[in-house]
Amino acid sequence: MRPVAVAGIGKTAFGAFADKDLRSLAVEAGRACLDDAGLTPSAVDAFYLGNFAGPSFVGQNHLAPYIAAELGLAGVPATRFEAACASAGAAFAHAWSAVASGMHEAALVIGVEKMTSQTTAKVAEILAAAGDVQGEGKAGATFPALFAMIARRHMYQYGTTREHMAAVAVKNHGNGALNPQAHMRKVITMEQALAGKPVSDPLTVYDCSLVSDGAAAVLLMAAPHGKVQVLACSQTSDHLALERKADITSLPAVRLAAERAYKMAGLGPNDIDLAEVHDCFTIAEIIAMEELGFCAKGEGGPYIASGATALHGPKPVNTSGGLKSKGHPVGATGVAQICDLVLQMRGQAGARQISRSRIGLAQNLGGSGATCVVTILGAV
């Protein structure tokens, strides 16, 4: 295996874009990425697409060659990877593996989702198909309901509070307000977060990530082809249904992916300077802190509330604003996390730039924990 570099990054803004279709979003991100790398499409020899539910959201399937050909890549292997909200993470993991092994020289990875053309009810139904439809789904559990159960149990077992969850929302909204590409650039106070409109008790609107359109792209090539290298990447899996888990406050796929990634990189949690984690709900960021080893099990709430993960704290988490404020076009998120880490690691993060950003970690989650991809990047 040879070292792999992030040779280019590109993103669209995240938001609700009535005038942009799925393919135009993906192409916009892909072109921005090639421009960033200073390369033309002829340099690319493989295409990896992360997309969760294009067929359900916009009625188009077979999306990888559909997008690749529009980018001028007709001929190259072009494949769509689906792993729920970790679809882009899975595409990235396979692209990294192919470049690391020498199978490909330059792999373009794009993640994309176009969600806002559907009604809220239809979006909830499409997202619910990432859970066990015959079990949880038939019982009426949408994703807010599943994470509400997880939150309630975490509160019961560990004393986590509404204030702890609100602290995640306040932090991420504050960070996102500094990100010109974020979907919702709105600073919120603790009082506002605590007074949010209920979605699925104990979760309010301020605990839930956004329904967004958007795309993100990275170009992976053998090092040296960029300041940032992929030090490790690990993808893991678990049961879809919460009822199959011994403890619903745990995310074993996250813990396993992190352990493997740390081992591959020869690093530990203390070596991570910054992280982009999968805050699809505020409780998910709290649990991610625990499973990534940033704090002990059950202490994710107090850890975040202490300011440890604040923008200029000792271990900044979701400096982009996270899924909560930056937005969550589900099939794009895993690649967007990589883009946001690279911006910080290159010193290009503008108003949200942090001072120490040599080692970054991305954690991308699918469903209520059945897929996880953990990636560790290092600046050289």
Next chain:
Amino acid sequence: MRPVAVAGIGKTAFGAFADKDLRSLAVEAGRACLDDAGLTPSAVDAFYLGNFAGPSFVGQNHLAPYIAAELGLAGVPATRFEAACASAGAAFAHAWSAVASGMHEAALVIGVEKMTSQTTAKVAEILAAAGDVQGEGKAGATFPALFAMIARRHMYQYGTTREHMAAVAVKNHGNGALNPQAHMRKVITMEQALAGKPVSDPLTVYDCSLVSDGAAAVLLMAAPHGKVQVLACSQTSDHLALERKADITSLPAVRLAAERAYKMAGLGPNDIDLAEVHDCFTIAEIIAMEELGFCAKGEGGPYIASGATALHGPKPVNTSGGLKSKGHPVGATGVAQICDLVLQMRGQAGARQISRSRIGLAQNLGGSGATCVVTILGAV
């Protein structure tokens, strides 16, 4: 890159199974494959799922961990690959690459589709999403219509006849009648084939493959772990829309994939003992003969009608019965082709066993040619 062997194969019968859901089909094939390899799930360190449209056909997404966990594989990377009717081919290609590179030791690849729970009209609509929905789709072109246009143009340019296409159907139905796992075990005559009920002129029901439920699995491991090795595997892409092609009678993605696979294997068309090709429509098998280099451009019809590709002819094609008779659960087909080649190469093909089966080629097509995967296997 190290040599990779097909360490195990497993298939369900193909057909219409009201009592089997998508997951139970996939699990049945996966267990049969592990049994064939003489291994338990603990030996598997990565899971690759080919599936085109589970979310549309059965309402369940995030299918890879859903199936993997049921097989006892929770923890391993589990990813769904979508490339229209070449979804299983794409999953196979990526699994082969991962084992060849040493990234994984034992990759289980399953292809599955459950189609017959939907109405024929709904099936046509779901399949149409593998084409350019905003263009061809809006114009009302289903897949039979697209391939009818291709057939009509091939007839005009090369003098291909209805009899040439019927010869494909007669051959494949004859072969499939000998395959106990085939969907439609029905010998047909040339007269019957020519008198078929019209679907999209000039195509009749006897020119169209079947709508089926089914699953197929292969286990890939570093050689030596089986009698059959993967000599080459190549995936390519093209535009989705026919209107973007210079000549709709050509399948450039097939030609390119074949050229690359032959080069990788150090072989040519004359070295191939038998092939499983993607006869979604009879005209597709005719064009495949040309693009794979088995005959010259435009001569696919006469080549097949001559008996060259008959069961005991010089180059048997679709000894399994092909998509036409064996059935075409779209997300399973690419892996099923590998299973069928391996049966012949091991001498386990029963009543349809051919005498010379040392080198086999599989060609899996997505949509009207926007994805192609060509694999060459060799018996050692």
